[in-house]
Amino acid sequence: xxxxxxxxxxxxxxxxxxxxxxxxxxxxxxxxxxxxxxxxxxxxxxxxxxxxxxxxxxxxxxxxxxxxxxxxxxxxxxxxxxxxxxxxxxxxxxxxxxxxxxxxxxxxxxxxx
Numbered sequence: 001x002x003x004x005x006x007x008x009x010x011x012x013x014x015x016x017x018x019x020x021x022x023x024x025x026x027x028x029x030x031x032x033x034x035x036x037x038x039x040x041x042x043x044x045x046x047x048x049x050x051x052x053x054x055x056x057x058x059x060x061x062x063x064x065x066x067x068x069x070x071x072x073x074x075x076x077x078x079x080x081x082x083x084x085x086x087x088x089x090x091x092x093x094x095x096x097x098x099x100x101x102x103x104x105x106x107x108x109x110x111x112x113x
Contacts, residue, residue, distance in 0.1 A: 004063040
């Protein structure tokens with residue numbers, strides 16, 4: 001079973017991601033001793049990058065959005081064009097910042113019968 005942990009420790013984050021300025025967070029997928037991927041994001045709502053080694057893109061996005069939602073962030077966005085197709089499939093819309101989604105709407109059920 002794949003588990004996703006949110007990593008906030010700056011020493012650990014900087015060992016995975018080289019970044020100047022504000023230190024991001026990482027949604028780190030883990031299955032046994034292997035990591036099938038991770039998502040780099042900021043508490044501003046920005047998704048910076050997703051490394052998907054084993055078809056965990058949606059899991060990483062959902063985990064990231066859940067973390068942001070729990071911290072009161074209302075909108076997530078991404079300017080990394082390499083991620084646009086995958087984000088669009090999950091319901092993100094084009095915006096001035098690239099791709100964007102209202103987090104509360106993302107988690108609402110699409111329909112009920």
